[in-house]
Amino acid sequence: MEENLVKTCLHDRHVKLGALMSPFGGFDMPIQYKDIPTEHNAVRNNVGVFDVSHMGEVRISGEDAYRYVQHIFVNSVEGAADGQIFYGMMCYDNGGTVDDLLVYKVNDKEYFLVINASNIDKDVKWIFDHAEGFNVNIENQSPYYGELAVQGPKAEETLMRILNLPLDEIAFYNFKTFHIDGEDVIISRTGYTGEDGFEVYGSHEFTIRLWDKLIADGVQPCGLGCRDTLRFEVGLPLYGDELSADISPIEASLSMFVKLDKDEFIGKEALALQKAEGVKRRIVGIELEGNAIPRHGYPVEVNGEVVGEITTGYRSISTGKSVAMAMINKPYDKLGTEVEVRIRKKTFPGRVVKKRFYEKNYKK
Amino acid sequence: MKIIENIRYAESHEWVSLDGEIATVGITDYAQHALGDIVYVDMPEVGDEVTAGEDFGAVESVKAASDLYSPVSGEVVEINEALEEEPGLINQDAFANWIMKVKVSDPSELEDLLDAEAYAKICEE
Numbered sequence: 001m002e003e004n005l006v007k008t009c010l011h012d013r014h015v016k017l018g019a020l021m022s023p024f025g026g027f028d029m030p031i032q033y034k035d036i037p038t039e040h041n042a043v044r045n046n047v048g049v050f051d052v053s054h055m056g057e058v059r060i061s062g063e064d065a066y067r068y069v070q071h072i073f074v075n076s077v078e079g080a081a082d083g084q085i086f087y088g089m090m091c092y093d094n095g096g097t098v099d100d101l102l103v104y105k106v107n108d109k110e111y112f113l114v115i116n117a118s119n120i121d122k123d124v125k126w127i128f129d130h131a132e133g134f135n136v137n138i139e140n141q142s143p144y145y146g147e148l149a150v151q152g153p154k155a156e157e158t159l160m161r162i163l164n165l166p167l168d169e170i171a172f173y174n175f176k177t178f179h180i181d182g183e184d185v186i187i188s189r190t191g192y193t194g195e196d197g198f199e200v201y202g203s204h205e206f207t208i209r210l211w212d213k214l215i216a217d218g219v220q221p222c223g224l225g226c227r228d229t230l231r232f233e234v235g236l237p238l239y240g241d242e243l244s245a246d247i248s249p250i251e252a253s254l255s256m257f258v259k260l261d262k263d264e265f266i267g268k269e270a271l272a273l274q275k276a277e278g279v280k281r282r283i284v285g286i287e288l289e290g291n292a293i294p295r296h297g298y299p300v301e302v303n304g305e306v307v308g309e310i311t312t313g314y315r316s317i318s319t320g321k322s323v324a325m326a327m328i329n330k331p332y333d334k335l336g337t338e339v340e341v342r343i344r345k346k347t348f349p350g351r352v353v354k355k356r357f358y359e360k361n362y363k364k
Numbered sequence: 365m366k367i368i369e370n371i372r373y374a375e376s377h378e379w380v381s382l383d384g385e386i387a388t389v390g391i392t393d394y395a396q397h398a399l400g401d402i403v404y405v406d407m408p409e410v411g412d413e414v415t416a417g418e419d420f421g422a423v424e425s426v427k428a429a430s431d432l433y434s435p436v437s438g439e440v441v442e443i444n445e446a447l448e449e450e451p452g453l454i455n456q457d458a459f460a461n462w463i464m465k466v467k468v469s470d471p472s473e474l475e476d477l478l479d480a481e482a483y484a485k486i487c488e489e
Contacts (some may be wrong), residue, residue: 020400035401165386225427291448293404295422314426315403344406344422344431 008053009146009204010211017221023120025056030223040229042220042316047152049214050222052199053207054117057145058127061110062136069111071104072130072266073200074249076259078230080105083175085188088249088257090126091267095248096275099123100239102190104175114199116239117276130266146207150214151197151222151230153361159198162213163187167198181206189363190229194234196363232312232325233358235285241296241311242283242325250274253283253355279327282356283311285355290324290340291315292348299342300326307332310341316357320348323357365487366393368459372474373435374435379459387436391423391454392464394487398426402454405447406432407463410425412440414466415474416473421463423454438468 005028014021019030031053042048048338060069069077075088083148083222084105092097099119104112113357115123124140131138150159160167167187170176174187185202187264200210215221228238242252251272259265262271288294294313313324324341332339333352340347368380371381377395381388396402410448414420414434420430442465446453453461478486 021402029425032400037401229426291404292406295429317426342484346406 006054006090006253008051009207010051010053013211013215014051014221015053017215019221019223025054025116026225027061027117028318029054030221031225033221036118036223036225036229037317039220039226042153043195043226043230044220044318045153046220047150047154047158048222048226049195050151050224050227051147051209051211052147052149052227053146053149053204056115056117056120056122056123056140056142057067057147057201059139059141060127060136061139062115063109064134065111065257067111067129068134068136069114070101070176070262070265071134072127073101073263074131074258074267074271076105076262077103077105077111078262082107083174083176085190086153087173088092089243089254090123091243091248091265093267093268093269093270095250096245097239097243097247097249097252098245099247100125100243100249102188104186106177109154112261115350121237144203145201146204148207148210148214148263149191149193149197150200151193152195153190155195155197156363158217158219159200160212162210162217162354170198171364181209183190192236193230194236194360194362195362205211211224220283228312229314229317232292232314233316233318234360235354235356237283237325238312239264240325247283247327248274248279251279251282277328280325281308282333283355284328284333284335285357286310286324286326286341286350287353287357288324288340288348290348291322292341292343292346293322294324294326294341294348294350300328301340301342301347302332302337307339321357323353325355328352365395366459367480367484367487368370369421372435372477372479373374374477375431375486376433377436378433380435380477382468382471385471386441387438387466387468389435389461389464389466391432391458391488392483393458394438395423395430396454396458399423401425402451405451405454405463407443407447410443413439414440414464415416415477423451432463434466436465436473438466441465441467448471454458456478
């Protein structure tokens with residue numbers, strides 16, 4: 001095992017459950033407990049719990065918190081109610097993506113940012129480095145918080161019963177802070193699976209207690225393996241695959257999260273130019289004929305010429321089809337374009353489709 | 365973990381059993397267990413030439429693809445078509461559910477491979 005891997009507060013639980021552990025974003029994380037399809041289907045049809053304590057949390061507070069969040073975030077929190085959550089990105093001046101994140105609005109003077117584990121150090125430095133001239137206090141709270149994602153059509157019923165809290169009052173992409181056992185616990189109706197569900201942020205002690213109660217209740221523990229198959233099927237991006245320092249949100253076909261009508265934000269000029277002139281390539285879906293499985297990095301060809309590459313690919317567990325997201329040069333990104341995906345020594349025919357292979361099932 | 369006597373093994377976790385000049389090739393029980401649920405087997409075509417130590421296809425779990433390396437050289441004379449529909453057969457019994465049969469060009473290549481005892485040691489490491 002690699003040295004210096006961080007263990008989440010639930011690491012010994014995972015080991016005891018017999019999880020296959022693997023490094024992810026600098027953490028030693030559970031990939032699967034039983035097998036990926038079982039865990040995937042538990043979330044699609046019932047309920048599953050993920051230890052996502054590796055995710056990073058940064059709290060921004062102070063007089064200029066609103067103005068500062070607007071400065072670093074490409075989406076807009078303008079006019080938001082307290083308790084609302086926004087998905088979006090932080091971008092470089094050239095439009096490349098620093099990270100994708102959730103912004104929780106506590107109030108005008110306080111925001112709670114949830115960032116990717118693999119980017120915590122980079123993001124925290126970026127956030128500090130761009131705070132000059134803003135009266136804000138920035139606190140990296142990642143070491144404090146544990147986080148569980150409880151996901152699936154039975155997530156609400158299960159979590160409400162176990163916590164005895166009115167979680168049905170929390171709307172999609174909203175959160176509430178509850179005082180439980182002497183601490184503040186943040187619960188949001190969010191997730192990364194395309195199903196209804198909640199994400200719960202509390203101390204390590206709280207996180208361990210809640211995990212134990214969920215497992216004792218029969219909730220399926222789910223690893224990062226099915227977290228990836230679930231997010232992929234509903235077309236959600238993963239930083240490192242569909243977004244990166246080299247891939248802008250516009251290229252990732254996520255321009256709906258870029259609010260160019262805002263006064264200013266880092267990357268605005270570059271992104272506005274991309275939007276106005278069009279990008280040379282973008283993320284699309286590809287469906288393959290046959291059973292071969294496209295994987296990250298495999299070339300996509302048209303008439304023997306490479307026109308892009310796969311960013312994520314699987315045999316979809318929910319539909320059984322071989323599908324992928326891919327970064328494709330224009331004009332081959334058009335729906336219905338016939339392409340070939342090179343898989344080892346052979347090529348397999350496919351076509352460009354929408355990058356949503358399974359319909360989301362959110363409770364809105 | 366199951367290991368069968370009297371057949372040969374490659375360090376890359378393929379097994380081979382020689383009957384006359386026809387070698388039957390598959391992956392080991394250790395390999396199928398390490399891979400998890402197999403959802404696709406990329407097999408060569410009948411008539412393809414394979415070379416000892418070089419890849420001839422792949423087995424794929426949900427998560428990842430693993431290349432297959434031929435333990436022998438020769439011409440592919442048969443593939444296990446049942447695996448096209450039901451790749452998970454390998455998880456059920458990796459030794460019964462072979463992947464390809466090869467008409468070997470040099471039977472002495474098998475002498476370079478491991479016996480059951482030596483392969484078992486590799487798996488323990």
